[in-house]
Amino acid sequence: MSAAPILDPEAVIRIHGLRTQFGTNVIHDGLDLEVARGEVMGIVGGSGTGKSVLLRTIIGLITPAAGQIEIFGQEVSNCTDAERRAVQRRVGVLFQDGALFSSLTVAQNIEVPLAEHTALSPELRSEIADVKINLVGLPLDAANKYPSELSGGMRKRAGLARALALDPEILFLDEPTAGLDPIGAARFDELISELRAALGLTVVMITHDLDSLNAICDRIAVLLDKRIRVGTMQNLMADDHPWLRDYFHGPRARAAMTTANEAEQG
Amino acid sequence: MTALADDTLSDADFAIASNQDGWVLRLDGAWITQQIGAVDQKLRALELPSQGNAIIEIGDVSSLDTAGAWLIHRTELALLARDIEVECRAAIPAHARLLETVRANDAHCPEPPEPTNAFVAMIERVGRATVDAAVEARDLINFLGHSVIVLGDSILRPGRIRFTSLVHHIEQAGLNALPIVGLISFLIGIVLAFQGAEQLTKFGAEIFTVNIVAQGVLREMGVLLTAIILAGRSGSAFTAQIGTMKVREEVDAMRTIGLDPMQILVLPRLWALVICLPLLTFYANLMGLLGGAVMATVVLDMTFFQFVRQLSGAVTLWTFWVGLIKAPVFGFIIGLVGCYEGMRVSGSAESVGRMTTRAVVEAIFLVIVIDALFSILFAILGV
Numbered sequence: 177m178s179a180a181p182i183l184d185p186e187a188v189i190r191i192h193g194l195r196t197q198f199g200t201n202v203i204h205d206g207l208d209l210e211v212a213r214g215e216v217m218g219i220v221g222g223s224g225t226g227k228s229v230l231l232r233t234i235i236g237l238i239t240p241a242a243g244q245i246e247i248f249g250q251e252v253s254n255c256t257d258a259e260r261r262a263v264q265r266r267v268g269v270l271f272q273d274g275a276l277f278s279s280l281t282v283a284q285n286i287e288v289p290l291a292e293h294t295a296l297s298p299e300l301r302s303e304i305a306d307v308k309i310n311l312v313g314l315p316l317d318a319a320n321k322y323p324s325e326l327s328g329g330m331r332k333r334a335g336l337a338r339a340l341a342l343d344p345e346i347l348f349l350d351e352p353t354a355g356l357d358p359i360g361a362a363r364f365d366e367l368i369s370e371l372r373a374a375l376g377l378t379v380v381m382i383t384h385d386l387d388s389l390n391a392i393c394d395r396i397a398v399l400l401d402k403r404i405r406v407g408t409m410q411n412l413m414a415d416d417h418p419w420l421r422d423y424f425h426g427p428r429a430r431a432a433m434t435t436a437n438e439a440e441q442g
Numbered sequence: 443m444t445a446l447a448d449d450t451l452s453d454a455d456f457a458i459a460s461n462q463d464g465w466v467l468r469l470d471g472a473w474i475t476q477q478i479g480a481v482d483q484k485l486r487a488l489e490l491p492s493q494g495n496a497i498i499e500i501g502d503v504s505s506l507d508t509a510g511a512w513l514i515h516r517t518e519l520a521l522l523a524r525d526i527e528v529e530c531r532a533a534i535p536a537h538a539r540l541l542e543t544v545r546a547n548d549a550h551c552p553e554p555p556e557p558t559n560a561f562v563a564m565i566e567r568v569g570r571a572t573v574d575a576a577v578e579a580r581d582l583i584n585f586l587g588h589s590v591i592v593l594g595d596s597i598l599r600p601g602r603i604r605f606t607s608l609v610h611h612i613e614q615a616g617l618n619a620l621p622i623v624g625l626i627s628f629l630i631g632i633v634l635a636f637q638g639a640e641q642l643t644k645f646g647a648e649i650f651t652v653n654i655v656a657q658g659v660l661r662e663m664g665v666l667l668t669a670i671i672l673a674g675r676s677g678s679a680f681t682a683q684i685g686t687m688k689v690r691e692e693v694d695a696m697r698t699i700g701l702d703p704m705q706i707l708v709l710p711r712l713w714a715l716v717i718c719l720p721l722l723t724f725y726a727n728l729m730g731l732l733g734g735a736v737m738a739t740v741v742l743d744m745t746f747f748q749f750v751r752q753l754s755g756a757v758t759l760w761t762f763w764v765g766l767i768k769a770p771v772f773g774f775i776i777g778l779v780g781c782y783e784g785m786r787v788s789g790s791a792e793s794v795g796r797m798t799t800r801a802v803v804e805a806i807f808l809v810i811v812i813d814a815l816f817s818i819l820f821a822i823l824g825v
Contacts, residue, residue: 265476278792283551295479300509304475307512310547319551324790343475343507374543375508376536 188213188346188378189234194243196226196233203229205402207243213345216372216379218389221399222419227382230399231350234380235269236260247346265293268344272351274335276323282309282334283319289341308337313367329360333367340371347371349381353388365391386429398423454481454503454510458488464495465526467517470502473510485517496521500541501532511537511544519548585782592704593712607710615676616718620725622675623668627659627726630667631733634658639741648742652749653756655734660757664727665719665765666813669772672719673805677780680711681801684784685794693785703785712777719773720766727765760825768816772809779805 187210194207203226211217221227232238234245236252245253247263255263276285286305290296296304309319312333323331332352339347352368353361369392372379383389389396389409396412398405400419407415413424423429454471471477490496498514500506514530521528533541557563596602638654684707687693693703735749783801787793 278790281554283554290475294475296475296509297479297482300478300482300513303516304509304512306549306551307508307544307547309551310549311508311543316549316551320554340508343509374540 187211188248189380190244190246190249191234192244194230194233194245195241196229196238197241202402204233204240204399207403209397209404209406211346211378211380213378214372214376215394216368216381216392218393218396219380219382219399220384220389220396220423225399226402227399228350231348231380231382235267235348236264261293265342266345267348268339268342268346269348270332270335270339270350270352272354273328274323274331276331276334276338278323281320281322282314282326282337285323285334286338286341289338293342304341305337308340309334311340311371312337313363329356329364332356332364336367340375343375344377346378346380349379349383351382351384353383353385358387361385361387362391368392452477452504454478454513456481456484463497465491466497466499468499468502469514470504472505473503473513474505474507475509478510478513482513485513488517490521490524491526492524493526495527495529498528498530499532500530500537501534503533503537506537506540508540508544511541512548514541515544515548518545581786582779582782585785586778588704589708589712589778589781592709596709596713602705602709603713604706604710607706608713611710611714612718614679615672615714616722619671619675619718619722623671623722623726624729626667626671627664627729628733630663631655631659631730631735632737634663634730635734635737636741639738649744649752651738651742652734652744652752655731655738656753656756657761659730659734660727660761660765662765662813664730665723665768665772666809668719668722668726668769669776669809670806672715672722672773673776673779673809674802676715677776677805678798678802680777680780681784681787681798682794684708684781685787685797686791688785688787689789689791689794708777708781708785711781712774715773715777716770717773719776720769723766723769727762764816764820764825768813771812771816775808775812776805779808 189209189211191207191209194209195205196203207230219227219230229238233240234247234252240253243253244251248266250259250263252260252263276282277288280288283302283305286308287301290301290304306319309316314330314333314337318326318330318334323334326334336349336352349368353364356364365388368379368381371377372392379392381388381393383393393409395406395408398407398412398420400417405412405415405417405420409424412420415421452471454469454473454477456467456469459466459468471481473481498517500514503510518528518530530538530541558566634655635651638651639648642648642650642654684693687707693707696703696706731753735746738744738749739746780801783797783804787797
C-alpha cells in the first residue's frame with residue numbers, strides 16, 4: 177500500500193453542487209467532490225449509481241443540469257473552446273476498452289493527440305510514441321499492430337499510452353482492471369502506481385476491483401444516494417451505512433483485505 | 443496553483459560551453475511537450491564533440507516531462523555512440539527520477555513495414571477480391587440450400603413457423619413500406635407518361651402513351667422498384683438486426699439453448715418478404731397506373747374513361763402476371779442475402795456496418811441479374 181502523499185492544499189478538481197439528470201431521472205443531486213494534486217482517487221458505487229456518468233461529466237462529455245466543475249481552477253461546464261482545449265491538453269482519459277481508433281495502428285493512435293495539440297516534428301512524435309509504448313509495458317512489435325489484433329489487456333495498455341501521450345497531470349480511468357485476469361489486473365495496478373510516482377500524476381479511477389482499491393487508491397469516493405462520501409478505506413470500513421457495510425465486509429472484500437495484510441506482513 | 447500556466451512558460455533552450463571538465467550542455471526553460479518543438483531541431487543539428495567528456499546540466503530546467511526527458515536521453519545516447527562519457531548534473535530529485543524512468547524505456551519500436559509497390563499491391567487486391575467473391579458465392583449457395591430445406595420443411599409443417607415473428611416482420615417490411623412504395627411508383631408512372639407522351643405526340647400516336655405506361659409499370663418498373671426499395675429498407679435491416687445479435691453472442695446463446703437460428707431468425711424474415719413483395723408489387727402497379735392516368739389526363743387531354751378503355755386493350759392478363767411472378771423470387775433473394783450477410787457478421791460492431799452495405803449492394807445486383815434472366819425466359823416462352 178502506498179504511503180499517503182503530501183497533498184497540495186489546492187484541489188485540481190473541484191465539483192460543487194453537481195446535478196445531472198436524463199429527463200426526469202436524476203442521477204446526481206448536490207454532489208460535491210474535491211481531488212487533491214497527486215492523489216489516487218477511486219470511485220465506487222453500485223450499478224446504476226452513475227459512476228461513468230460522473231466521469232463523463234467531469235471530462236465534459238455530458239453537460240450537467242446544475243453545479244460547477246473546476247479543473248485546474250477553470251470552470252469547464254461553461255467556458256470557451258480555447259479554454260476547454262487548454263484543459264484537455266492536461267488531462268488524459270482511458271475508456272473501458274481502450275477506445276482506440278480502429279483504423280490506426282497503436283503508434284499512430286498515440287501520435288493523434290501529439291499531432292493535434294503540438295507542433296512537433298513527425299520524427300519526434302514517433303520517438304515519443306515509442307517511449308510511451310515502452311512505458312506502459314507493451315511489446316515493441318505492438319507499435320505497428322491494429323487494435324483488432326491486440327488482446328483486451330494490450331488494448332487497455334495501448335489506450336493508457338494514448339492517454340499519457342501529452343504527459344497529462346490528471347489521468348481518468350474507467351474500470352481499468354475490468355475484464356483482465358487477476359495477474360493482468362495486478363500488473364495494471366502496479367503500472368498505474370509506477371507511472372504515478374514517475375510522472376507525478378493525479379489519478380481518478382472508477383473501479384469495482386477491491387484489490388485495486390486496496391493497492392493503489394489513497395482515498396475512495398463512494399456514490400451513495402446521488403451524492404458522494406469520501407474517505408480512506410479505513411474510514412469507509414468503519415462507516416455503518418448499509419451499502420458500505422455490505423461492500424466492505426462482504427466475503428470478497430474480506431478476501432482482498434486478508435491478502436493485502438499478508439502481503440504487508442510478509 | 444499553476445492553473446493553465448504553461449502558456450507563460452519559457453521555451454526549452456540550451457547553451458554550450460567548454461571548461462576543464464569537458465564539453466558542457468546547459469539546459470534551461472521548460473522541457474515539456476508543448477515547448478520542445480524548436481529545441482528538438484536544434485539538438486538534431488547540434489555538432490557533438492568527437493572526444494573527451496560531456497556534462498549535461500539540468501539544474502536550470504523549470505519543468506520536465508517524458509518528452510523533454512526523452513530529448514535529454516536521446517542526446518546522451520548520441521554522445522555515448524561516440525564513446526564519450528556523459529554525466530547528468532544537478533537535476534532535482536523529481537526530474538532525476540523521470541529521466542531514470544525514460545532511460546529504462548528507450549527501446550526503439552520496429553519501423554512500420556514499407557508499403558509495397560503500387561502495381562503489385564493492385565494485382566494483389568484484384569486477386570484477393572476475386573477469391574473473396576468466389577468464396578462468397580460458394581457460401582451464399584450453401585446458405586441458399588440450407589434456406590430452401592428449412593423453407594420446404596416449413597411448408598410441410600407450417601406449425602414450425604413462428605407466427606408472431608412472421609406478423610411482426612410483415613408489418614415492418616410490408617405495411618410500413620406502403621407510403622414510400624406508393625409514392626415512388628406514382629411518380630414513376632407520371633414520369634413514364636410524360637416522356638412517352640412527349641415522344642409519341644411527334645407521330646400523332648399519343649394514345650399509345652397508355653400502352654407504354656401499362657407495359658412499363660406492369661412488366662418491369664413496379665416489381666423492380668418495389669424490390670429495390672425493400673432491398674434498401676428491409677434487406678439492410680435484416681443484416682443489421684441479425685448482425686447485432688451475432689456481435690452480442692445472442693445467436694450463440696440460441697444454439698446452446700437448442701434453438702435453431704435458421705428457424706427463429708431466418709425463416710420468418712424470408713417468409714415475410716416472400717409474402718410481402720407480391721402484395722407490395724400489386725399496390726405499386728396500381729399506384730404507377732394511377733400516376734400515368736393523372737399525367738395522361740393533364741398533358742393529353744384524355745379522360746380517365748378513355749385511359750381505362752385504352753388500358754384494357756393494351757394489356758393482357760399475362761402482362762400483369764409476368765411482373766407479379768417475379769415478386770416472390772425477388773423477395774426470397776433479398777431476404778436470403780440480408781440474412782446471410784447478417785449471419786456472417788463476426789466480432790466487432792464495425793463489421794455490422796460493412797456487411798449491411800454489402801447486403802444492399804448484393805441484393806440489388808442479384809435482383810437485376812435475375813430480372814434479366816426472367817426477361818430471357820419470357821422471351822423464349824413468348825409471353
